[in-house]
Amino acid sequence: MRLGADTSPVAIPRLLSVQIRAVLLGYWRIPLFAIFTIGLPVMFFAFFGLPHLHQVETRHVSVGAYILASLGAYAVSNVLVYNVGIGQAQTRARKLDLLQRASPLPGWIAIAATMVGGLVLATCALAVLLLVGALAGVGLPLTHWGLLIVALVYGAVPMLGLGLTIGYLGSSGNLAPALASLIYLPMAFASGILIPLNQMPSIVRTIAPYLPLYQVGQLGWNAVGAANESALRAVLLTAVWGLVLGALAVYAYRLDQRRKFA
Amino acid sequence: MTTLPSPRPGAAVQLLDVHKSYGRAVALRGVSVIIQPGEVVAMLGPNGAGKTTAISLMLGMRRPSAGRVRLFDRDPGDRAARSRCGVMLQESGVNDVLRVRETVAIFRAYYPHPLPTKRVLELAGLEDVATRTISTLSGGQRQRVYYALAICGDPEALFMDEPTAGMDVESRRAFIGDVRRYASEGRTVILSTHYLEEADQLADRVIVIDRGVIIADDSPAAIKSRVASRRVTFTVTPSATAADFVGLPISNLELRDQRVRFHSSHPEEALAAGFRRGWDIRNLEVVGADLEEAFVTLTANRASDHPQNRAAQ
Numbered sequence: 001m002r003l004g005a006d007t008s009p010v011a012i013p014r015l016l017s018v019q020i021r022a023v024l025l026g027y028w029r030i031p032l033f034a035i036f037t038i039g040l041p042v043m044f045f046a047f048f049g050l051p052h053l054h055q056v057e058t059r060h061v062s063v064g065a066y067i068l069a070s071l072g073a074y075a076v077s078n079v080l081v082y083n084v085g086i087g088q089a090q091t092r093a094r095k096l097d098l099l100q101r102a103s104p105l106p107g108w109i110a111i112a113a114t115m116v117g118g119l120v121l122a123t124c125a126l127a128v129l130l131l132v133g134a135l136a137g138v139g140l141p142l143t144h145w146g147l148l149i150v151a152l153v154y155g156a157v158p159m160l161g162l163g164l165t166i167g168y169l170g171s172s173g174n175l176a177p178a179l180a181s182l183i184y185l186p187m188a189f190a191s192g193i194l195i196p197l198n199q200m201p202s203i204v205r206t207i208a209p210y211l212p213l214y215q216v217g218q219l220g221w222n223a224v225g226a227a228n229e230s231a232l233r234a235v236l237l238t239a240v241w242g243l244v245l246g247a248l249a250v251y252a253y254r255l256d257q258r259r260k261f262a
Numbered sequence: 263m264t265t266l267p268s269p270r271p272g273a274a275v276q277l278l279d280v281h282k283s284y285g286r287a288v289a290l291r292g293v294s295v296i297i298q299p300g301e302v303v304a305m306l307g308p309n310g311a312g313k314t315t316a317i318s319l320m321l322g323m324r325r326p327s328a329g330r331v332r333l334f335d336r337d338p339g340d341r342a343a344r345s346r347c348g349v350m351l352q353e354s355g356v357n358d359v360l361r362v363r364e365t366v367a368i369f370r371a372y373y374p375h376p377l378p379t380k381r382v383l384e385l386a387g388l389e390d391v392a393t394r395t396i397s398t399l400s401g402g403q404r405q406r407v408y409y410a411l412a413i414c415g416d417p418e419a420l421f422m423d424e425p426t427a428g429m430d431v432e433s434r435r436a437f438i439g440d441v442r443r444y445a446s447e448g449r450t451v452i453l454s455t456h457y458l459e460e461a462d463q464l465a466d467r468v469i470v471i472d473r474g475v476i477i478a479d480d481s482p483a484a485i486k487s488r489v490a491s492r493r494v495t496f497t498v499t500p501s502a503t504a505a506d507f508v509g510l511p512i513s514n515l516e517l518r519d520q521r522v523r524f525h526s527s528h529p530e531e532a533l534a535a536g537f538r539r540g541w542d543i544r545n546l547e548v549v550g551a552d553l554e555e556a557f558v559t560l561t562a563n564r565a566s567d568h569p570q571n572r573a574a575q
Contacts, residue, residue, distance in 0.1 A: 009341040010374050018371040022357075029359040029395075094355035099411070102321050102349040102421075104341050105372045261323055262284075 015109050016116075023117030027083060037083055038125045041075035042132050044194070053137055061226040064138040068130065069148060069220035070193045075129050076122040076156035077193075077216055081163045081184045082177075084118035088167025089176030092256065101261065111253075115160050123153055140224060148223040151231075155216035155238050161245025162212070168252035193217045212241040269332050274299045274419050274450045275320050280329035282315050282474075289315040291474045292329075297452060299418065302445045304461035305454040307471035313454035314352055316471065317423050320452070321349060334419075345374055348417035350408045352424045352454075358397035362388055365396060366410050373415025385440065386410035402433045409437070419450040426460060438463055470560055477560055485560075486550060492529040496546040497521050510535050 027034060045067065053064040091097055091114075100110050126149060134145070162183070170176025188194050190204050191213035197205050208214045218234035221227035227234070269276055275297040282290040290312045297303055305313045318324040319331050322338030336343040356365050363379060366388075370376035383389050386406045391399060396407060405428065412420055425441075426434045434457075441464060445451045455461055461468050462482045470478040470485070478485050494512075497520045507515055510532045512524040526532045529548050536543065 008374060009345045010372060015372065018368060022360075022368045025364060026357050026359060091357070094358065095351075095353055096355050096357055098323070098351055099349070099354040099356065099408075101323055102344075102347075102351060102354075103369065103372050104344040104347075104415070106341060262325065 009104055012106075012109065015105060016113060019105065019109055019113035020116050020120070023087075023113050024120060026087065027117065027121055033083065034121075037079055037121065038075075038128050041071045041078065041125065041129045044074070045071050045129060045132060045136075049133070049138075050136060061224055062138065064133065064136070065140055065224045066196075066221065066226045068133040068138050069152075069224045069226065070196075070217060072126050072129055072148060072152045073155065073193045073213065073216040073220045074188055075125045076152050077159045077188070077213055078184070079122035079125050080118050080156050080159035081166065082180050083121055084114060084160060084163035085166035085170070085180050086176045087118075088114060088164055089170040092167070092171070098260070111164075114164075118160060118163065119153065119157075122156055123149070126152055144224055148220060151219040151223040152216065155219035155234070158212050158238060158241040158245045159216070161242065161247075161249040164249040165245065165252045168249065168256045187211055187213050191217055193220075212238075212245065215241060269330060269335070270296065271335055272299075273297060273332070274301070274334060275452065276330070276332040277316065277319060277326075278330040278332075280316075280319060280326045280331060282312075282319060282324065282327050289474055290319075290326075293471075293474070293476055295469060295476070295479070297450060299450050300448050301467055302451040302465050303453070303467045303469060304465035305452070305469045305471055306456065306458060306461050307454075308456060310473075311471045312474040313471055314423055315474075317421055317452070317454060321347065321421060345372075345415070346418045348412035348415055348420045350412040350420075350422040350425050352427065354408065356396055356407065356411070359395065361393055361395055362399070362407055362410075363392040365407065366414055369411045370414040373417075375416055376414055377416045379414075382410050382414045385413060385444070387436070387440070401428050402430065405429055405433075405437070409440070413444065417449070419452065420444065422451070422453040424454055424456070426455065426457065434460075472560075492527070492548050492550060493523070493525055494529050494532065494546075494548050495521065495523045496543045498541050498543055502541070506539065506541075 049064055049067040049071070052067070053062065055063040097110075101107065130145060130148065134140075140148075163180075166176055166179050166183070170179050190200075191208055191211045192200065193213060193216070197208055200208075215234050215238045218227050218229050219231070219238065222229075222231040222234060269278060273296050275295065277293050277295045280290055280293045281288075293312070293316060295316075305316060307313050315324065319326055320333060320338060322331070322333065322340075322344070331338050333340070333343040334346055338344075360368075363383065366379050366382050370379060370382065376382075377385070383392050386409050388403070388406055388410055391403055396404065399407065405425065409422075409425065412422065420441075422441075426437055429437060438460060441451065441453075445464070451464070453460075453464065466481060468478070468480065468482050468485055469476055499520055501520045502517060502522055504515060504517065507524070510526075511528045512526045512532050514523075514525045516523040524532070533543070533546075
């Protein structure tokens with residue numbers, strides 16, 4: 001035991017890296033969760049993508065590349081809504097947040113680590129999907145692959161807001177998965193990232209541009225040259241959605257904190 | 263007018279005229295406690311007395327409605343202050359898909375001068391389950407994990423809110439031994455409990471809280487002596503009635519057939535008066551009351567002082 005003055009707290013970057021590793025270790029230890037997260041988009045690709053891999057769309061983009069970009073948008077968003085949302089709800093249900101609050105770990109580090117950990121897992125899920133796509137024969141220039149990763153990870157950041165909102169509103173470990181499915185799955189269909197919008201009813205085509213996931217899709221399609229809207233527009237609207245969903249998450253967070261720590 | 267107590271430098275924990283309410287429910291009403299480094303303090307009280315609230319305030323987990331709280335002369339939310347504290351909460355959990363060793367390793371990284379993981383596992387008696395996933399542990403083993411997380415930062419002050427709740431007799435005994443050893447190294451220990459035995463065995467200072475007010479703050483021995491230092495039992499023929507004891511310095515009188523039992527801080531006077539009244543006393547026994555009885559007397563006295571409090575229960 002050391003007394004008094006020489007106990008300056010642990011430096012912030014070190015705390016952040018410890019906490020990010022803790023979050024990732026938590027994901028790693030739930031194999032079923034990781035398989036669901038990383039495996040599902042790959043499975044969808046096998047079902048929808050493989051049979052039409054080399055068909056070419058009007059804009060000289062292969063169907064394989066188009067589907068890969070769509071499912072990539074699905075994969076990254078999936079992680080940030082489900083894994084981050086349910087993970088945060090579980091942290092609260094287990095009352096780990098209480099113990100962290102009493103420890104020298106600053107609350108914002110715990111949240112930042114949850115966000116960074118989610119983005120890392122999302123990038124992994126995307127990387128696996130793209131690797132499978134490339135191995136299956138989807139041909140894209142090297143710059144397009146890089147652009148696709150950057151565009152989709154950027155595009156999915158607003159989904160962190162949605163995930164954390166679900167995590168802070170879902171009061172038990174059971175409510176959050178239900179909430180996540182109820183919001184995310186219909187939105188994924190209505191945004192055209194699971195089934196192309198031109199195969200959807202007109203009402204869905206009307207709603208789609210107003211959904212945050214639609215912008216993630218646009219970013220992905222832009223990266224492979226298959227978008228019908230400009231990249232700049234998608235980048236800006238994604239930022240707007242980031243602010244909206246971020247504000248929602250802050251609201252849900254404050255509700256939670258007021259209840260526990262006022 | 264009362265003057266507000268002002269913070270004094272050097273104390274580990276200071277609650278200065280602290281009030282706390284949750285909406286309309288009042289949890290603490292004017293609590294002042296100063297705990298010096300090295301003190302081992304037990305906060306004793308029935309459920310809902312305000313013990314958990316007091317600890318939450320000391321750790322900055324909650325804010326007082328009025329009054330001041332200092333932890334190592336800082337705001338209790340300050341990281342430098344918290345880095346000197348280890349905490350075991352009454353209700354908390356960990357990510358139970360992780361292993362024991364991993365969890366300890368994560369928490370010790372929050373502290374500037376942690377104990378080696380191996381040493382923490384040793385101190386908490388977790389060596390045998392170090393590689394087990396926490397979800398597979400028994401309730402008692404989980405409590406030990408929480409204890410490990412509380413001590414892993416080698417803290418100067420250890421806060422524990424009802425640490426032995428849910429432990430069986432054997433693990434409670436072992437746990438109390440561990441905490442005593444830990445406290446003997448000059449650390450500050452603050453624990454809440456409603457097990458009076460535990461307070462007596464561990465603490466050199468007992469703070470009794472009841473309905474948000476401190477009703478006693480002294481050494482276990484002093485509390486015992488202050489309230490009812492001796493328990494007197496004897497048989498008397500012919501059998502006595504309550505009227506025979508009027509005017510004697512006694513409390514908690516119980517009469518059953520010829521058996522008499524009461525508490526007294528001046529048993530000699532009480533007995534001398536009894537002999538003068540011509541009691542034929544047999545089987546006389548005078549023993550020190552234990553903390554449990556002292557506690558019952560303390561809280562009961564207060565309830566009878568304030569009938570409105572009893573009505574509110």
